[in-house]
Amino acid sequence: MSRWSRIGIALAGLLLLILGTLFGQDDDFPFAPFRMYSTTDRLDAPVKSLRVEAVTVDGERIVLSDSDTGLRRAEIEGQQERIADDPALLDAVASAYHTRHPDRPRLREVDVVVRLIQLKDGRPTGQWQDTTTVRREIP
Structure with missing residues (x-):
C-alpha cells in the first residue's frame, strides 16, 4: 500500500x-x-429497572431471572422496542423457561415490567412505580 x-x-x-x-x-x-x-442525569431523576415476570397456569406470579431463562436482562432491555412491536417474541422467553424447568408449572403469561425508582439527592427514597409495558398470553 x-x-x-x-x-x-x-x-x-x-x-x-x-x-x-x-x-x-x-x-x-x-x-x-x-x-x-x-453525560449525567439529575440526581432527583427516577431510575428505570426492567424485569420479566410471568404467571403460571396455577396463577402464581413469578419473576423470571437470568438463570430461569438463560436470557440476561440486558438482552431484553436491548430488544424492548422490538418486543413492544411484536409481543410474540416473549414466546421465546417462555420456551426457554420451559426447557430449563420442565418439572415446573407452565407459563400462561409473560410480562415486561419497568420499575421507576424515585431518587432524592441520588439516593432511593423507597418510592417506586411499576408499569407493565408488554403483556403476552402464551399459547
Missing part, C-alpha cells in the same frame, strides 16, 4: 472520529463516544 493511500485512510479515519465526536451516538462506536459514560 502506498504512502498516499495510508495517509488518505488515516485522514478518513480522523474525519470519522471528529464527526462521530460531534454528532455521533453510542451505536456509532468506535467513531463516537459512549455517551452513557460522558
Whole structure:
C-alpha cells in the first residue's frame, strides 16, 4: 500500500472520529463516544429497572431471572422496542423457561415490567412505580 493511500485512510479515519465526536451516538462506536459514560442525569431523576415476570397456569406470579431463562436482562432491555412491536417474541422467553424447568408449572403469561425508582439527592427514597409495558398470553 502506498504512502498516499495510508495517509488518505488515516485522514478518513480522523474525519470519522471528529464527526462521530460531534454528532455521533453510542451505536456509532468506535467513531463516537459512549455517551452513557460522558453525560449525567439529575440526581432527583427516577431510575428505570426492567424485569420479566410471568404467571403460571396455577396463577402464581413469578419473576423470571437470568438463570430461569438463560436470557440476561440486558438482552431484553436491548430488544424492548422490538418486543413492544411484536409481543410474540416473549414466546421465546417462555420456551426457554420451559426447557430449563420442565418439572415446573407452565407459563400462561409473560410480562415486561419497568420499575421507576424515585431518587432524592441520588439516593432511593423507597418510592417506586411499576408499569407493565408488554403483556403476552402464551399459547
